[in-house]
Amino acid sequence: MTQKNHCILLAEDDENDVIFLKRAFVKAEVNDALHLAPDGQIAIDYLSGAGQFADRNTFPFPSLLLLDLKMPRKSGMDVLRWIRAQPTCQILPVIVFSSSVAPQEVSAAYEAGANAFVTKPAGIPERTELVRLIKGFWLTFTQLPYPAPMRAT
Amino acid sequence: MAAFSPPAPSYQLLAAIVDSSDDAIVSKDLNGIVTSWNPAAERIFGYSAQEALGQSILMLIPEDRQEEEPKILDRIRRGERIDHFETVRRKKDGQLIHVSVTISPIRDDCGNIIGASKIARDISLQLKLLHQLRGSEERFRKTLSSIGDAVIATDRHGKITFMNAVAESLTGWTESAAKGRALPAVFKIVHEFTRNPVEDPVAQVLRRKEVVGLANHTLLIARDGTERPIDDSAAPIAETNEEIAGVVLVFRDVTERRAAEIVTQRLAAIVHSSEDAIISKDLNSIITNWNEGAHRIFGYTSEEMIGKSILTLIPPNLHDEETQIISRLKRGERIEHFETIRRAKDGRLLEISLSISPIRNEEGVVIGASKIARDITERKQTERQLTLAKAELQTYAEQLEKKVKERTVVLQQTVAELEAFSYTLTHDLRAPVRAIQSFLQILLEDHGSELKDNALVLVNKVIGSTQRMDRMILDLLTFTRLSHEAMPLEAIEVENIIRDIIHYRPEFQPPNAKIDFVLPLCRVMGNEAAFKQCLTNLLDNAVKFVRAGEIPQIKIYSRSIGSTVLICIEDNGIGISSGDQAQLFRMFSRLHGNQYPGNGIGLALVRKAVERMGGSVGVESEAGKGSRFRLQLSKAL
Numbered sequence: 001m002t003q004k005n006h007c008i009l010l011a012e013d014d015e016n017d018v019i020f021l022k023r024a025f026v027k028a029e030v031n032d033a034l035h036l037a038p039d040g041q042i043a044i045d046y047l048s049g050a051g052q053f054a055d056r057n058t059f060p061f062p063s064l065l066l067l068d069l070k071m072p073r074k075s076g077m078d079v080l081r082w083i084r085a086q087p088t089c090q091i092l093p094v095i096v097f098s099s100s101v102a103p104q105e106v107s108a109a110y111e112a113g114a115n116a117f118v119t120k121p122a123g124i125p126e127r128t129e130l131v132r133l134i135k136g137f138w139l140t141f142t143q144l145p146y147p148a149p150m151r152a153t
Numbered sequence: 154m155a156a157f158s159p160p161a162p163s164y165q166l167l168a169a170i171v172d173s174s175d176d177a178i179v180s181k182d183l184n185g186i187v188t189s190w191n192p193a194a195e196r197i198f199g200y201s202a203q204e205a206l207g208q209s210i211l212m213l214i215p216e217d218r219q220e221e222e223p224k225i226l227d228r229i230r231r232g233e234r235i236d237h238f239e240t241v242r243r244k245k246d247g248q249l250i251h252v253s254v255t256i257s258p259i260r261d262d263c264g265n266i267i268g269a270s271k272i273a274r275d276i277s278l279q280l281k282l283l284h285q286l287r288g289s290e291e292r293f294r295k296t297l298s299s300i301g302d303a304v305i306a307t308d309r310h311g312k313i314t315f316m317n318a319v320a321e322s323l324t325g326w327t328e329s330a331a332k333g334r335a336l337p338a339v340f341k342i343v344h345e346f347t348r349n350p351v352e353d354p355v356a357q358v359l360r361r362k363e364v365v366g367l368a369n370h371t372l373l374i375a376r377d378g379t380e381r382p383i384d385d386s387a388a389p390i391a392e393t394n395e396e397i398a399g400v401v402l403v404f405r406d407v408t409e410r411r412a413a414e415i416v417t418q419r420l421a422a423i424v425h426s427s428e429d430a431i432i433s434k435d436l437n438s439i440i441t442n443w444n445e446g447a448h449r450i451f452g453y454t455s456e457e458m459i460g461k462s463i464l465t466l467i468p469p470n471l472h473d474e475e476t477q478i479i480s481r482l483k484r485g486e487r488i489e490h491f492e493t494i495r496r497a498k499d500g501r502l503l504e505i506s507l508s509i510s511p512i513r514n515e516e517g518v519v520i521g522a523s524k525i526a527r528d529i530t531e532r533k534q535t536e537r538q539l540t541l542a543k544a545e546l547q548t549y550a551e552q553l554e555k556k557v558k559e560r561t562v563v564l565q566q567t568v569a570e571l572e573a574f575s576y577t578l579t580h581d582l583r584a585p586v587r588a589i590q591s592f593l594q595i596l597l598e599d600h601g602s603e604l605k606d607n608a609l610v611l612v613n614k615v616i617g618s619t620q621r622m623d624r625m626i627l628d629l630l631t632f633t634r635l636s637h638e639a640m641p642l643e644a645i646e647v648e649n650i651i652r653d654i655i656h657y658r659p660e661f662q663p664p665n666a667k668i669d670f671v672l673p674l675c676r677v678m679g680n681e682a683a684f685k686q687c688l689t690n691l692l693d694n695a696v697k698f699v700r701a702g703e704i705p706q707i708k709i710y711s712r713s714i715g716s717t718v719l720i721c722i723e724d725n726g727i728g729i730s731s732g733d734q735a736q737l738f739r740m741f742s743r744l745h746g747n748q749y750p751g752n753g754i755g756l757a758l759v760r761k762a763v764e765r766m767g768g769s770v771g772v773e774s775e776a777g778k779g780s781r782f783r784l785q786l787s788k789a790l
Contacts, residue, residue, distance in 0.1 A: 014584065016588040016592075017588075020588075020595075099580070100580075123587075124598070125594075127591075
């Protein structure tokens with residue numbers, strides 16, 4: 001299996017979770033680029049290539065979005081709805097991360113267009129295992145869509 | 154026919170007597186042939202001597218009495234005399250007359266009976282008078298017998314000659330028993346109070362020769378001892394010659410009258426002592442009676458009011474009332490509990506309740522009215538105060554209810570906020586705890602080899618603490634979710650759920666534990682998740698609280714009780730002392746130290762879940778003898 005070089009956007013406000021996930025990416029030997037959006041609004045800005053994210057060489061359009069639901073400014077659900085309303089990124093695969101297992105939250109996420117709903121694992125080994133699985137399924141076997149044509153700047 | 158014996162020397166005299174006698178003097182022979190006939194006989198019977206002499210005496214005897222003659226002749230032949238034989242004879246003109254006949258045999262010188270002399274007296278008039286007399290006596294007797302008063306008559310010596318039926322019943326003596334007795338023997342009288350004998354009224358009459366009355370309070374003691382108050386008078390029976398022939402005593406039983414008098418006296422006493430004003434008035438509204446109560450209520454004395462108009466009491470603006478009252482009384486109507494205003498002597502206006510009844514005379518004609526007036530001023534005041542108090546109370550009650558409603562809304566909001574808050578709190582608490590755990594793991598993974606043994610022990614203690622904390626937060630989260638999340642109920646297969654729980658938990662399986670269940674287990678109405686939580690917690694406890702080294706043995710069975718099902722979980726654990734059982738289901742209640750770790754949420758959670766499912770939970774246990782937990786839930790149909 002050849003490791004394709006993808007860009008993954010992680011929308012997560014919790015610094016700890018970011019640290020744990022990054023560590024899990026390292027442990028799972030994911031070599032793809034991982035970009036961070038620390039709140040919902042920044043995630044939207046990144047996807048639209050607005051402001052500091054205009055340079056797609058530095059901030060390439062992602063092939064996969066890992067989206068936390070609970071975030072300041074714009075929530076994960078806001079970001080998800082925005083994405084599915086945009087012609088440029090409506091086909092972007094989104095894996096929703098949440099610490100909740102509330103059925104209505106799960107349903108709402110899928111209805112809004114999530115491709116997967118994942119409950120954040122509690123321990124370090126579980127996280128590593130999750131990232132390993134994501135790498136194997138989404139980044140290896142799954143044919144991800146080609147990034148949408150970049151906005152002319 | 155035997156020859157008539159020659160007259161004795163006194164013949165002339167005898168003949169003159171016979172001729173001049175008023176009585177018929179007739180002689181006949183033993184064949185009944187008339188042999189002599191005096192002028193009186195001619196006058197009485199109508200036949201002359203010439204017509205009668207030689208004829209049979211039968212001509213004088215009516216057809217229906219013809220048999221009398223042979224009997225008379227038989228007796229004469231035997232020499233008997235017949236005295237004052239009253240019979241009927243027929244005159245020449247056919248008229249029947251009553252006669253009294255005396256018949257004597259006539260003997261010859263040798264003593265042989267040769268005929269009979271008859272002396273007949275016309276007693277028709279006498280009889281008629283007698284009949285008349287008897288009739289009037291009978292009427293007299295009947296009259297005395299039928300009058301309502303008792304009558305006893307005595308002769309001039311005071312001996313009883315007559316008693317009527319009333320006298321018989323009052324004295325208890327029959328007339329026949331009393332007749333001839335002295336009056337005091339039958340008519341025993343004493344003074345009602347002194348009980349001294351009262352003088353015999355007949356004796357008084359005989360002495361004073363005038364009518365005497367009896368003293369008051371005379372008691373008659375009957376033959377059987379019955380005592381009756383009586384009223385009497387005795388009067389002399391005078392004969393034509395002004396001599397007293399006897400005494401007539403008339404008396405009557407006055408028991409009823411005395412009783413009525415007593416009632417009247419009592420009524421008078423009641424009227425006098427009544428708290429209510431009792432007043433009577435005539436149809437002109439003039440007061441005729443005024444009791445002490447009226448004095449007390451209205452302030453006027455009876456001297457002031459009797460003879461005055463009732464209008465004195467009525468305020469001028471209410472004078473119409475009296476007109477209406479009088480017209481209703483005249484129609485015979487009664488007025489009850491009529492509430493109105495009257496004025497007392499000192500000018501105070503009184504609220505009174507009036508009851509007015511018509512007073513009728515013996516003919517039933519309304520002649521006035523009795524009024525009973527009650528002062529209800531105080532009562533009315535109390536009533537008004539009560540009404541005000543009630544209204545006030547009502548207002549308070551409404552205000553209170555409104556406040557309660559408002560507060561309830563606020564409270565419900567607060568509860569909802571608190572629930573949301575505690576849910577969020579517990580939820581958000583988990584993230585940093587997990588972060589700490591994760592960081593510690595990273596520390597051990599990346600730098601474990603650099604740490605000294607002491608440091609490693611400390612790190613592991615921190616890890617253990619965070620694990621307990623995480624467990625507690627998770628339980629609290631479950632508890633808050635059970636408290637406020639909707640909990641739809643459905644039929645639950647208890648057996649499947651228990652098997653399921655055991656299947657995923659090695660600590661519930663041999664050799665760690667032995668769980669038996671008695672089948673079938675009744676189905677209950679519940680929420681599967683909540684029910685599972687309950688049983689899991691109970692089984693957790695059952696396997697946890699055992700003596701060191703002992704294998705938990707648990708028995709699960711169910712029992713149907715009416716419309717409910719009891720699910721029992723029996724263990725062989727350390728048990729719970731009765732003093733500890735009450736606090737067992739309270740939040741954060743822990744009975745043991747570190748020997749049996751826990752956070753005191755498990756059973757509170759069980760109770761919350763069971764209550765949310767409409768059931769109840771209880772425990773029976775004794776320290777050292779195991780426990781039996783009971784879940785009672787609705788039966789699934």
